Amino acid sequence: MPNPKIDLSALVRLQRRRREATARAGGTGGGSALTEVTGFGSNPGALRMMVHVPADLPRGAPLVVALHGCTQNAAVYDEGCGWSSLADRLGFAVLLPEQQRANNHSLCFNWFESGDIARGAGEALSIRQMVAKMLETHTIDPARVFVTGLSAGGAMTAVMLATYPEVFAGGAIIAGLPYGAGLGVAEALRAMSRPLSLGAAERGAAVRAASPHRGAWPRVSVWHGGADTTVVPSNAEESVKQWLDLHGLAAARPVTEAAASGDTHLTWRAPDGRVMVESHRIAGMAHGVPLRPGEGGDRAGAAGAYMLDVGISSSHAILGFWGIGTATARPQPAQARPAEEPVFRAEAAAAGSPAGAAPRPAAEQPHPTRAKVFPPVPIQTRRPTPSQGPVTRMPGQADADPLLSGPGATIVRALRAAGLMGTGRD
Numbered sequence: 001m002p003n004p005k006i007d008l009s010a011l012v013r014l015q016r017r018r019r020e021a022t023a024r025a026g027g028t029g030g031g032s033a034l035t036e037v038t039g040f041g042s043n044p045g046a047l048r049m050m051v052h053v054p055a056d057l058p059r060g061a062p063l064v065v066a067l068h069g070c071t072q073n074a075a076v077y078d079e080g081c082g083w084s085s086l087a088d089r090l091g092f093a094v095l096l097p098e099q100q101r102a103n104n105h106s107l108c109f110n111w112f113e114s115g116d117i118a119r120g121a122g123e124a125l126s127i128r129q130m131v132a133k134m135l136e137t138h139t140i141d142p143a144r145v146f147v148t149g150l151s152a153g154g155a156m157t158a159v160m161l162a163t164y165p166e167v168f169a170g171g172a173i174i175a176g177l178p179y180g181a182g183l184g185v186a187e188a189l190r191a192m193s194r195p196l197s198l199g200a201a202e203r204g205a206a207v208r209a210a211s212p213h214r215g216a217w218p219r220v221s222v223w224h225g226g227a228d229t230t231v232v233p234s235n236a237e238e239s240v241k242q243w244l245d246l247h248g249l250a251a252a253r254p255v256t257e258a259a260a261s262g263d264t265h266l267t268w269r270a271p272d273g274r275v276m277v278e279s280h281r282i283a284g285m286a287h288g289v290p291l292r293p294g295e296g297g298d299r300a301g302a303a304g305a306y307m308l309d310v311g312i313s314s315s316h317a318i319l320g321f322w323g324i325g326t327a328t329a330r331p332q333p334a335q336a337r338p339a340e341e342p343v344f345r346a347e348a349a350a351a352g353s354p355a356g357a358a359p360r361p362a363a364e365q366p367h368p369t370r371a372k373v374f375p376p377v378p379i380q381t382r383r384p385t386p387s388q389g390p391v392t393r394m395p396g397q398a399d400a401d402p403l404l405s406g407p408g409a410t411i412v413r414a415l416r417a418a419g420l421m422g423t424g425r426d
Helices: 008-024 075-080 085-091 122-137 152-163 184-193 200-208 234-248 314-322 407-418
Strands: 035-037 046-052 063-068 095-099 141-148 170-174 219-225 253-259 263-267 275-282 289-291 306-309
Touching: 035 184, 046 075, 046 085, 046 122, 063 075, 063 122, 063 152, 063 314, 075 085, 075 095, 075 289, 085 253, 085 306, 085 314, 095 122, 122 152, 141 152, 141 275, 141 314, 152 170, 170 200, 170 314, 200 407, 219 289, 219 314, 275 314, 289 314
Parallel strands: 063 095, 063 141, 141 170, 170 219, 219 275, 289 306
Antiparallel strands: 035 046, 046 095, 253 263, 263 275
16 A cells, blocks of 8 residues: 655645635635634534535535544645535535534544534534534535544544434445444543444444434445554444444345455445445555545545545545445446455454443533543543643653553553544644
């Protein structure tokens, strides 16, 4: 697999086109095609609403909700994946909710906080209000609203699909976790590195408990790198189990589809032949979004941190799965064939881990005061407040702190990579 690299020429072209598009729209520039929208609701999760709407958006166009990963913001994720560029080319609107540092020190969506992942509360409700604002303001087809995200944004994608399934026609979880994977830092870390191997019915039950919805469920695409050590690939298996149960396909055998080199693409179809759940496992890929950077054809976006040039445009493939624009132009080396394995090979043991608690639905009410960035745990670095005094552990103290060397260092690095522990830098 090629190493992650930045295609500078492609990035320059993208930034130039973004500035031109922003100028045409009367924006302030800054190299981003996004515009901030305010006044979209009570916003209990205290998120920002960033959007890109093509000037010639057709009536009844789709809406793509894209959720960035940790350490990223909406503009970085948009540039990396190429969402605004694809929206201009294919005729859809893009909504990019953005986390704020006051909510999470590493700019992660709080997929592990009970107050943010229940229907009618916190960040989940804020994102739902943003979708409602887009439907109110633009001529978007309410039956063609989709959601996707990376890492913490992928886990938050699962949250939105579970808590508001009636809103979304489909989703795509990239390097994320299933809904109900864990609450609090300890369970979240365990789920990232050693997810419990649960039955499909148990995984599905967590989603059924998250809303009163009993209608058709969204179609879901799951993407993961085979060499991801931040959120291990077996999380993808648990996500697939969850959605197979909801679609009544837990006992169905997958079909291995023809795909680009390195991409193991499995599909599960409803009796009418429609693909309801699919999985992409990219061999040798680390933690990030699979990209084929550039402009035109089946290229989009720009490589960078967690934006990995592996010669496969997940953005194109996801849009094709949702039926937006033209289907992705992936190589087709062979005919589809039944998979040898019924689902996946397990890649991580989960013995000795406590079960993750599935969050319960909550009444629609404002989020409580968001004073603490993280749940208090012994090994966690927390930003000081006037009442807390100085931070007790900062980067660069490895010689004096056993937690930052040996086995403790692995835990700290994993926490920081997941956005569950601060870096000490603002």
